[in-house]
Amino acid sequence: MIIDVITIFPEMFTHVVGSSIIKRARRSRVVTVGVHDLRRFSHDKHRKVDDRPYGGGPGMVMQAEPFFEAVASVRRRRQAAKSRIVLLSPQGRPLTQAIAQRLAKQAHLILLCGHYEGIDERVRRALVDEELSIGDYVLTGGELPAMVVIDAVVRLLPGALGDVESTASESFADGLLEYPHYTRPRVYRKMAVPKILLTGHHAAIAAWRQRQAQARTRRRRPDLLVRSPKS
Ligand code: SAM
Numbered sequence: 001m002i003i004d005v006i007t008i009f010p011e012m013f014t015h016v017v018g019s020s021i022i023k024r025a026r027r028s029r030v031v032t033v034g035v036h037d038l039r040r041f042s043h044d045k046h047r048k049v050d051d052r053p054y055g056g057g058p059g060m061v062m063q064a065e066p067f068f069e070a071v072a073s074v075r076r077r078r079q080a081a082k083s084r085i086v087l088l089s090p091q092g093r094p095l096t097q098a099i100a101q102r103l104a105k106q107a108h109l110i111l112l113c114g115h116y117e118g119i120d121e122r123v124r125r126a127l128v129d130e131e132l133s134i135g136d137y138v139l140t141g142g143e144l145p146a147m148v149v150i151d152a153v154v155r156l157l158p159g160a161l162g163d164v165e166s167t168a169s170e171s172f173a174d175g176l177l178e179y180p181h182y183t184r185p186r187v188y189r190k191m192a193v194p195k196i197l198l199t200g201h202h203a204a205i206a207a208w209r210q211r212q213a214q215a216r217t218r219r220r221r222p223d224l225l226v227r228s229p230k231s
Helices: 012-015 020-027 063-076 097-103 123-125 143-154 202-220 222-226
Strands: 002-007 034-035 083-093 108-112 130-133
Touching: 002 012, 002 063, 002 130, 002 143, 012 020, 012 123, 020 034, 020 143, 034 063, 063 097, 063 108, 063 130, 083 097, 083 143, 097 143, 108 143, 130 143, 202 222
Parallel strands: 002 034, 002 108, 083 108, 083 130
Antiparallel strands: none
């Protein structure tokens, strides 16, 4: 898979794409991540990519032209006929595990990061395939949301995690929160590991974990039990 990001702060991505699972996935060619400076596509001598809003009002709006040219350049470079363009926006659909799973099947994702008051509406209308939000709050820019999308997607790619089982049973994968985990020591501050986990009885342990996952979901996120996963 290829993920390209278009941003005015490319340096923000250095540590996230250069660490942990994403770093390993890039090294093993599971994913290629390109981060592109939107200012390279500005026609202004000061590399400005924003301007005042028509109709007045506070703040600045990111111009359409640099985004259109940046996307065209990325597409040319990747020779990818089939790319999906995602705008990070507080007005987008809230990101879910089901959406991450769907995006993980794409060959090429292009993530657009907004700033200031947002982006000229013509980018949404004519360039973007979908808008994603990472929650009902407003951040300064689309970079942190883009990193969240990259992380959620890359860890689902075959070969990204050491143990293929580890994404199958985790929270949201089957509509439930995951069961509780324990490791050594057996007793810590008078809190003992549940006896069932020490029995070696795999079927009984699996049944206990399933019951725990259901009880935990009912208690903490009952909405998940009535909602079927949507992508
Ligand atoms: N004026 C916009 C509004 O009210 O909808 C908010 C613009 S916000 C300050 C600047 C940029 O940050 C957005 O264009 C978007 O790319 C990004 N952003 C902010 N909050 C976000 C969220 N919850 N999810 C995804 N992107 C977000």
